[in-house]
Amino acid sequence: MRRRLITGTHSSFEGINATPLIDVVMCLIIFFLVVGKLATDRGFAVLLPRSIAGQEETAATILIVTVAPHPEGRQPTGSIWDRLGITVQADGEECPDVAFLESAVRAKLAADRNASIQIRGDSGLQFGQLEPVFRACGQAGARKVNLAAEKQP
Numbered sequence: 001m002r003r004r005l006i007t008g009t010h011s012s013f014e015g016i017n018a019t020p021l022i023d024v025v026m027c028l029i030i031f032f033l034v035v036g037k038l039a040t041d042r043g044f045a046v047l048l049p050r051s052i053a054g055q056e057e058t059a060a061t062i063l064i065v066t067v068a069p070h071p072e073g074r075q076p077t078g079s080i081w082d083r084l085g086i087t088v089q090a091d092g093e094e095c096p097d098v099a100f101l102e103s104a105v106r107a108k109l110a111a112d113r114n115a116s117i118q119i120r121g122d123s124g125l126q127f128g129q130l131e132p133v134f135r136a137c138g139q140a141g142a143r144k145v146n147l148a149a150e151k152q153p
Contacts, residue, residue, distance in 0.1 A: 047122055048122075048123060049123040051150070052151075059114065060114075062116050062117075063091060064118050066089045067087070067129070067130055068086065069087070071087065077096065079097045080098060080132055084132065086125065101133065101136045102139060105136070106141065115144075119133055119146065
């Protein structure tokens with residue numbers, strides 16, 4: 001019986017193929033970026049008014065202020081929001097009063113002086129209910145305040 005001696009560096013194990021791992025990681029990163037953006041865009045379930053005019057917001061920094069009617073069963077706190085029957089959030093954080101909203105706007109403007117404020121007001125609200133929100137943004141120093149609307153087809 002003859003024996004062969006195999007020499008050399010050839011082996012069946014060449015290394016780990018990292019391409020599928022990189023693909024999975026990139027998909028996860030994209031998924032969490034999209035979900036994170038959607039989570040900051042939506043505070044309350046708000047039915048935006050429809051509009052045929054207007055344009056897409058292009059500012060790099062946007063503070064989203066969401067204004068919605070009070071949810072059922074909410075306990076009144078005596079704030080101006082209670083008297084108006086609205087609930088206000090700034091970037092997903094509830095604003096208990098006007099001073100809190102102004103400080104949130106000032107903080108965003110301190111980070112980026114050209115920040116845009118986007119007010120997402122429910123279509124069932126009247127302008128009188130949104131007016132204190134606009135005034136608070138103006139008093140905080142915001143130069144660009146927009147009212148969000150859905151584009152009408």
